[in-house]
Amino acid sequence: GVMALFKNNKCIIANVGDSRCLLFKNNRLVFSTRDHKPNEPFEKRRIKLAGGSVYRNKGKRIYQNGKRIKLPHRVIPGYLSVSRTFGDITTKEPKFGGKKGVVVAEPDIVELDLNESYNFMVIGCDGIFDVMSNTEILDCIHIVLKLNKNNDKKINELCGDFADMIVKSALAKESFDNVSCIVIAF
DSSP states (O other), X not given: OEEEEEETTEXXXXXXSSOEEEEEETTEEEEEOOOOXXXXXXXXXXXXXXXXXXXXXXXXXXEETTEEEOOOOEEETTTBSOSBOSOOHHHHOGGGTOOTTTSBOOOEEEEEEOOTXXXXXXXXXXXXXXXXXXXHHHHHHHHHHHHTTTXXXXXXXXXXXXXHHHHHHHHHTTOOSOOOEEEEEO
């Protein structure tokens, strides 16, 4: 999950797992949280040092709408496709078959100073980012802005349109996971 806390001109962002937060300044991506996936080099090293392992079931073939789906990397113990998560005690506690320190709930935390050149923040779940790049998210925002160039929509209406375009784009790319997102304008 991702959390953003705003106070005065500061924003504290914390993330655990595979949701993501993007921050745009002058219509350019300037910040992205790091996904906690087991195949990411930092996470893979941390998992191995804690006595866990990472695998991917390559032999199994799963198709959706005629296209082969790449199966995610997973952590042992637990068989999760994330390396950090809240809950999931069965992966963390030996008495439930888990191993301490392999899957953790420790968030990445960053504090940013905000100013008037920041435009938007997008927070989305893994179903969005499994099929869309950060650049494609920005493309969705630009498309909505172009479509509404001569329109007098309020910023809250535009944010709804941005989120709608992002979700519809992820669905069009056949995401098979949750595709929720929120867009915040500054």
